[in-house]
Amino acid sequence: MPRRPGMSVRLKLTLSxxxxxxxxxxxxxxxxxxxxxxxxxxxxxxxxxxxxxxFGALVPGNHAFLLRAFAPAAxxxxxxxxxxxxxxxxxxxxxxxxxxxxxxxxxxIAGTGSLSHRIDLPGRRDEFRELADAFDAMLARLEAHVAxxxxxxxxxxxxxxxxxxxxxxxxxVARKDPDRDAGELVDRLHAVNVRAIDLTEALxxxxxxxxxxxxxxxxxxxxxxxxxxxxxxxxAEKQGVTLETSCEAAPAVGSPALLLQLTTNLVHNxxxxxxxxxxxxxxxxxxxPTDVVLMVENTGERLxxxxxxxxxxxxxxxxxxTRTDHAGVGLGLAIVERIAEAHDGxxxxxxxxxxxxxxxxxxxxxxxxx
Numbered sequence: 378m379p380r381r382p383g384m385s386v387r388l389k390l391t392l393s394x395x396x397x398x399x400x401x402x403x404x405x406x407x408x409x410x411x412x413x414x415x416x417x418x419x420x421x422x423x424x425x426x427x428x429x430x431x432f433g434a435l436v437p438g439n440h441a442f443l444l445r446a447f448a449p450a451a452x453x454x455x456x457x458x459x460x461x462x463x464x465x466x467x468x469x470x471x472x473x474x475x476x477x478x479x480x481x482x483x484x485x486i487a488g489t490g491s492l493s494h495r496i497d498l499p500g501r502r503d504e505f506r507e508l509a510d511a512f513d514a515m516l517a518r519l520e521a522h523v524a525x526x527x528x529x530x531x532x533x534x535x536x537x538x539x540x541x542x543x544x545x546x547x548x549x550v551a552r553k554d555p556d557r558d559a560g561e562l563v564d565r566l567h568a569v570n571v572r573a574i575d576l577t578e579a580l581x582x583x584x585x586x587x588x589x590x591x592x593x594x595x596x597x598x599x600x601x602x603x604x605x606x607x608x609x610x611x612x613a614e615k616q617g618v619t620l621e622t623s624c625e626a627a628p629a630v631g632s633p634a635l636l637l638q639l640t641t642n643l644v645h646n647x648x649x650x651x652x653x654x655x656x657x658x659x660x661x662x663x664x665x666p667t668d669v670v671l672m673v674e675n676t677g678e679r680l681x682x683x684x685x686x687x688x689x690x691x692x693x694x695x696x697x698x699t700r701t702d703h704a705g706v707g708l709g710l711a712i713v714e715r716i717a718e719a720h721d722g723x724x725x726x727x728x729x730x731x732x733x734x735x736x737x738x739x740x741x742x743x744x745x746x747x
């Protein structure tokens with residue numbers, strides 16, 4: 378917002394220090410003056426005797442001395458106090474505001490787009506250092522967020538370009554070979570087009586989740602599990618995977634569509650990334666005092682914890698444990714994590730000791746109605 382020019386904070390502090398010294402000096406001189414007054418004077422009549430005696434002991438003398446000698450000396454002392462207050466105040470204000478200058482400079486650098494700069498203010502903790510540490514933490518989060526968005530944009534561009542390149546290659550082959558089976562070409566183009574549509578819809582869902590553009594409603598996660606498992610049961614049977622559910626009513630607050638998408642993604646991933654024969658998936662919901670938990674576990678190969686920690690990265694599919702069919706677009710767990718965060722929840726991934734993955738989503742528990 379536009380502001381009119383004003384005094385700097387350093388000048389304000391300097392004047393404040395000097396003013397304080399002047400007031401303190403004036404009070405001291407007034408006290409000395411009172412001690413030299415006649416005890417019956419109107420100026421001191423209502424001042425307690427103990428106070429007058431105390432000042433009198435500190436500054437002995439009489440009224441004539443004050444008029445002839447003390448008053449000029451007091452004026453000189455006040456002038457000296459003013460000069461000392463201005464010089465000392467300017468110096469002290471500069472020392473005190475030095476950290477603020479570094480913070481301002483870091484803000485200007487960040488405003489140019491450079492987020493790698495840090496203040497790193499040394500010294501013991503105080504208000505300025507707490508502000509500097511909070512600013513450094515904010516810059517670190519912003520830098521990580523920008524880097525993540527840049528990686529996401531690059532990966533999304535690559536993923537969207539892949540089906541377009543395949544489509545172009547298929548059309549080039551068909552143009553050079555007019556006698557090629559048109560049915561096979563149509564089938565392959567259809568598969569590539571479906572993949573491109575799925576990827577686009579996943580990106581749109583991810584954007585919608587980040588914006589939290591939904592109206593919160595009370596949702597029972599156990600019903601979401603029931604609907605998701607019923608929808609994915611044919612896929613599980615085709616893959617030779619057994620689905621087992623053990624759910625209790627788990628009331629949460631959020632978007633039914635997004636929470637259904639979250640549940641469906643988890644169950645779908647558990648089915649696809651499983652053993653090639655006799656795989657199993659366990660889906661449970663639990664209620665705790667402050668939150669509800671959706672747990673999805675599956676059998677599979679033993680997973681490296683380092684790999685598990687990266688599975689929520691967009692477009693990372695964990696290729697060494699992914700089947701060639703129904704592999705998805707690499708946004709399943711990324712979407713789950715964003716949906717959980719949009720509902721003020723958390724997503725936790727952990728490898729199972731016997732192989733496979735354990736995924737837990739924790740959401741705030743809905744308050745009872747009525």
